[in-house]
Amino acid sequence: MGGNRLDGTIQANICNLNDLYFLALNNNKLSGRIPSCLGNLSSLTQLYLGSNQFFSSLPPSLWLNNKIQVLDLSSNHLSGSISLNVSLLSSITDLFLSSNQFTGEIPSTLGQLQHLVNLTLSVNMLHGHIPRSFGSLAGLEYLDLSQNNLSGVIPLSMEKLQYLIYLNVSFNHLTGKIPDGGLFRNFSTQSFMGNDALCGLQLRACESPEHGESRKVRSLLKYVLPTLALILLVAIFVIVALRLRSKNTKFQDGTSLEPHHFMRKRISYYDMLRATDNFDESNLIGNGSYGSVYKAKFADGVIAAVKVFNLDSRGAFKSFDSECKAMRDIRHRNLVKVIGVCSNLDVKALVLEYMPNGNLERWLYSFNHCLDFVKRLEIMLDVASALEYLHHNYLHPIVHYDLKPNNVLLDEDMVAHLGDFGIAKILTLHNQAAQTDTLGTIGYMAPEYGAVGIVSAMGDVYSYGILLAETFTRKKPTDEMFSGDLTMERWISESFPRNIMQRVDGNLVVEGEENFAVKQICLKSIMELVLQCTQDLPENRINMKQVVDALKKIISKFHQH
Template structure:
């Protein structure tokens, strides 16, 4: 493995310490060990990964300090150790000034600069105090003067504290947890006064705008329409769900803004829009490998929601418009407005909120019962749509006919009759290989979208199966 450039062991059940031998892989560019059960320290030897650009260790049980040796990694542009048990001072040199607070979330014993939204390090505080006292003594400030100054500062602090605690909640724009604070005025300025020219789209509970924050970061700002019934609850659900999960294939919530009459989420901006746009716009097209990769990304996101966190999350409204693509065409699942969080002993929940017609599992639509298998059903329908370019509410589906029934009855007659015409043509160079690949994917989609929830696959198996299908296709066209 001395020549390996990418190592992804994420979302398994790996336990024990991280091998220090990994530090010898000097050609390694990307290392992902996230969403496992790893313990122990981050190896000091990681400072030897001189080519490393991407390091994700989030959602493990790592403890100890972040090694200072990582400051040597001059190419590192993505670093995530959130949701561990790390402690001590966050390094401040090398690549570390480029990282934001999201790289270090939920490590309650870390300390460092205020911009990372962690407590200041005690050693630094002691040094500052010591230096201040020495300077005061060297200039001969009388003891009584120091006492007077301290008393004055204490009175000012108490006054400010009282003002903060008595300020009306309507004017207090808060961020979730320790996220950065942002005001309604800043969001308004970032979007040109929520100008229509910056409107990216509209949903059930509000509008999404493109914006640029004061630090230059491009973001998507989801503003909730509080006049709509359920908007308040949707905001709370989305905040709760997204504060509990972090994954590369989930749309990252940067922060939120909440007052009595204004609520908004600040999200990562996805420059390539939604899967909906790429499937159904005339000016957009996706090849077979792009579609497979997108659906692998979506499956990985759902697998993490269902099994990668102590509190399972049911998305409840998976559809192409909620699957967003970044500049590298990596898919991110977003819009958790009607998501459900399961308790420790829960396998399902009942809800009065309905999702989008056509993507809802049968038990969801008829009884309001949702489970992680409801998401699997929706995934199966999206998988069918991605490779057939047929929406589940297509006009050709009349009476009892559904997109799944149509596919199940049509697939035995030949793949060419069901697949997106832009994806497969008889004259294609790799027609047989493409047809085999798409047939396997559509059969998997049928297994995900069975009527009975207990017969559906789980998302971990779906991820594995899709990756196998992709590899078989790549191997087949390589040997032609």
């Protein structure tokens, strides 16, 4: 019964089904508590309750079923700690607990689950250390502990994991040297980013204990303590001075700090001129509907992208304000970072993080660029993660409203970042849809945009579905073949599932290659996800939490083989 629009609660009388061994209620709108009696169904081997709205802590009886093999509780509102009794799930192979509100430490008893293959605990509020017992998970292939509050070192015992294909401990508070034995040397920096005190492998070099600890002590005694009082005095002086100038402060060249609440860094117009060689054409990265983007090298060595708005263009002021408002407080690894802003009567510009590998459009359609299956999948997961944050993990949901390959930017590690919020809309909790007279990009817009001008998160989901289809078919939704009643989504749905491989980019699948069969299965799952995103009616589409979960499972399935 997964993937429907079921709401309400799970009734306890479902537990009268004594011979039930498979229960799938995932991707619905179910809420309430998970019935404790589910733990008493001794025949139950697979339980899928992910992507719903369940809350409260988990019933203790759920850990007592020693026959259960798959337990998916991801993307709910579950809280409390993970019980030490998790070790009683002695048959479990797949445990998905990500995107909840679990607190406490990761139980060391997880290391007793000898059949465990996939473990996801990401996007929770777990703290403490990664248990050394994880080194005993002999069959573990997929481990995601990202976006928690974990601290301490990565246990050396994990070097013994011979089958570990995917590891993600990013965006925690981990410290020390990354193990370099076993399969760890195969993992990229993406697995460890967002941990400022980690070192080794592709990250910064580790300091020796002598150069590290003793030097820190000497520095503290010699430099920090004598100057601490002076720093405090200077800080007080600066705060007082800034308060006196906080209203509509001007630089000497007339550059205003408005909107002052948005500023990351003060960028003057003259600094931008010098950094771009007077906006020389050789530094031009691209042109958009509301302005141009230049590569800039500032005096401090920082390389950035300067987006200058064309003030003669209709809607440029509105676009600038929208982008400032949308990006004022958001922080996510897959969103383009704003460094600063320059705003006066003559100039409106944003200074953005520079993306040396350009955009997805370039990589899909240039003859001298190539993206393999896995990299396309990772890029689309990056984009989906950014949208999930904007729609679900932010106080006021933000609709990007202009998803397309040009707005998917790639950094030096080919990690995708979503950019260009020029026509984004911020929705309130009381108004989950808004009307607009500003159009997105033809081919990517949801049907309701053109019909009644309604902007909502579900419109982004539709656009994402088109982007996902384009990424794996290498066909633009504006291709001349799509005319009349034939649209991108209809082109895919008419061939699904039997002939769907005829729609896929021929560069992705080579008959006879080692992973040919599993790649076909994964591509069918991707095209099914496209159809779930591009339903005509917004209420029939899945949401971005469900998209992220689906993509993670596809990646996991591919890596298992």
